[in-house]
Amino acid sequence: MRQxxxxxxxxxxxxxxxxxxxxxxxxxxxxxxxxxxxxxxADDFVETLAAYPQVLxxxxxxxxxxxxxxxxxxxxxxxxxxxxxxxxxxxxRTIYTxxxxxxxxxRVEGYSPEETAMRLAEHLARRSDVTLTVxxxxxxxxxxxxxxxxxxxAVRVQLVRYLPxxxxxxxxGENAGKTITYRNVVTSWEHVGDWSGHEPYExxxxxxxxxPAVVILQxxxxxxxxxxxxxx
Numbered sequence: 001m002r003q004x005x006x007x008x009x010x011x012x013x014x015x016x017x018x019x020x021x022x023x024x025x026x027x028x029x030x031x032x033x034x035x036x037x038x039x040x041x042a043d044d045f046v047e048t049l050a051a052y053p054q055v056l057x058x059x060x061x062x063x064x065x066x067x068x069x070x071x072x073x074x075x076x077x078x079x080x081x082x083x084x085x086x087x088x089x090x091x092x093r094t095i096y097t098x099x100x101x102x103x104x105x106x107r108v109e110g111y112s113p114e115e116t117a118m119r120l121a122e123h124l125a126r127r128s129d130v131t132l133t134v135x136x137x138x139x140x141x142x143x144x145x146x147x148x149x150x151x152x153x154a155v156r157v158q159l160v161r162y163l164p165x166x167x168x169x170x171x172x173g174e175n176a177g178k179t180i181t182y183r184n185v186v187t188s189w190e191h192v193g194d195w196s197g198h199e200p201y202e203x204x205x206x207x208x209x210x211x212p213a214v215v216i217l218q219x220x221x222x223x224x225x226x227x228x229x230x231x232x
Contacts, residue, residue: 025054026103027056027104027225029057029060030058030060031100032098033061033066034170035174036097039175040175040178042098043182046183055120058186059074060076060083061076062095069172070172070175070176074187076186083095085221086107089221090107104221130151130226131147131148134232137204140206141207141213143201143215144202145201150197151198153219155195155217155218157203159188159207159215160190163211164212167180215229216228
């Protein structure tokens with residue numbers, strides 16, 4: 001296990017110069033559950049990924065493991081539906097935990113840090129045609145986006161809030177007796193607008209409270225994430 005993580009870290013370190021120059025965050029979604037015995041290594045790997053400034057791992061807890069005897073305290077049926085929509089977008093009828101989805105495109109089934117890092121390195125080496133900035137003004141976020149050249153299809157503007165770290169002692173189910181710290185736990189994923197990708201775009205969205213916020217521009221599907229930016 002440690003060798004796999006070390007190899008994955010080596011891949012990420014190898015592309016560190018590209019990461020430093022990257023124009024946008026690379027979003028890595030982890031679909032996970034407190035009731036899934038295969039998930040804790042993937043949950044731990046989120047902390048490793050979060051150490052890289054140009055990588056934003058997000059933990060989305062699904063609810064389809066709750067029947068085993070432990071109701072995931074972070075689970076949201078909307079995250080289950082999001083995972084199903086990713087599967088439908090590629091013609092699949094199957095969903096898994098853990099599952100990583102990188103940049104809205106690449107799917108990694110199960111815990112595979114080397115494959116995850118390899119796919120992530122490919123995304124980090126790319127440059128986006130979209131410039132996205134998010135500025136906080138009190139309880140509001142000012143979102144500004146521009147594309148050069150203009151985009152060939154409209155994108156969804158999404159606002160995500162998350163908890164940086166939460167520790168849970170699991171009393172029942174497949175992980176009974178374990179205490180696990182979950183990182184970047186998504187609490188909400190909202191559609192706040194649509195952008196044609198032609199003219200510069202600006203919108204103000206409410207974002208009260210202290211939870212970190214990130215804005216994600218994504219093709220319908222869900223599919224490719226074109227840009228992401230944390231709130232200043």
